[in-house]
Amino acid sequence: MEIHTPTGQAEIPGDLQRALIQVLLVSEGRAVPGETLVEEMWGDSAPDNQVNALQAHVSRLRRRLRALEPERTTSRLTTHPSGYRLAVESGELDAEAFVQKVREAETLLPGHPERAAGLLRRALGMWRGPVFGHFPGGSACRLAGARYEEHRLRAMELLFDAELGAGRHAQILAELNEAHISNPLRERFCEQLMIALYRSGRQADALDAYRRMWRRLSDEIGVLPSPSLRSVEHAILSHDPELAPGGDLRIFQSA
Known part of the structure; x- marks a missing residue:
């Protein structure tokens, strides 16, 4: 966690x-009971006078934040009937800014895959x-x-959808393979890897990736591949034209 100020x-x-400000931040402007x-800060080791102890830490954090922004006329950390609230303005929390960028890119993706890819990167x-x-914090964090x-x-x-949509299947093979290996039960990465391999002229490798995924799903969690993953395998075997660059890959995605 980092806090950046004008100075x-x-x-x-x-x-x-740190635990206190973290849980207030991840609440994204909502009051926290x-x-x-108390649970986030002390867990099972809460002091007997936990209300007073919490109030003392809130006061200490409020003073620290006020010192960081001496020009601010209202306190960021306020008390409410439902708990305590940390005011965070639009664009101040990087996690919120990240989610907004992803949503914007998702809107751009169907018609402008290159722009969506740049925004997502x-x-x-x-x-x-x-x-x-x-310092992952307690259960709320x-x-x-x-x-x-x-x-x-x-x-x-x-x-990866955007890069495939832009025809850059060969350029993302290494990234896709790393994502698939790092998240071995996430089927969408496997689907995308299979499509990229197939477009790169490596049909056998694409089908091998499917077989490995099938065995992993069966052995580790006892399920069959999803309909969308099976549809990608079938499309590869039948040389479905939608797999070619420019094809509509959305037909291979489950709802």
Whole structure:
């Protein structure tokens, strides 16, 4: 987690203060109940006077934030009947900006795959590693981290769709293979890899990727490939013209 101010990068010292601001940030402007903050900060080791302890940390964080923005006339951290709220303006939280870029790219993708690919690469370039790094926080922050990670994987899927739509199948083979290996049960990466291999004249490798995926799904979670993954295999075997550059790959995606 990093906080950037007009005068440079700022730090929030202490694990408890860091946990507090993290859970307030991932709530994206919504009030967070005090019980949730206590659980996030202390877990099973909450002090007996947890209400007073929480109020003390809130006051300390409020003073720290006020010192970072001396020109601000209202406090970012406010108390509400339902808990505490951290005001975050549009464009200030990088996670929110990332999600907005992905949504914009998804809208662009059908008619402008090159522009969508560029926007998605800029969005994915915002990532530096796991959410919150080596300080994942409590359950609320971990759930938020999982949510943002799913957005990241979706952005990668959209990026590969955009690059395939732009006819750049050969250029993304290495990236696709890495994504598939890193997420071995995510079928969409396998589908995209198969299409890219097929378009690159490697039909046997595309079918081999399908067979490996079929065995993995069967052995590890006891399921069959999805209808969309099976449809890609069938399209490769039948040399479906929609697999060629310029074809409508949306017919191979499940709803």
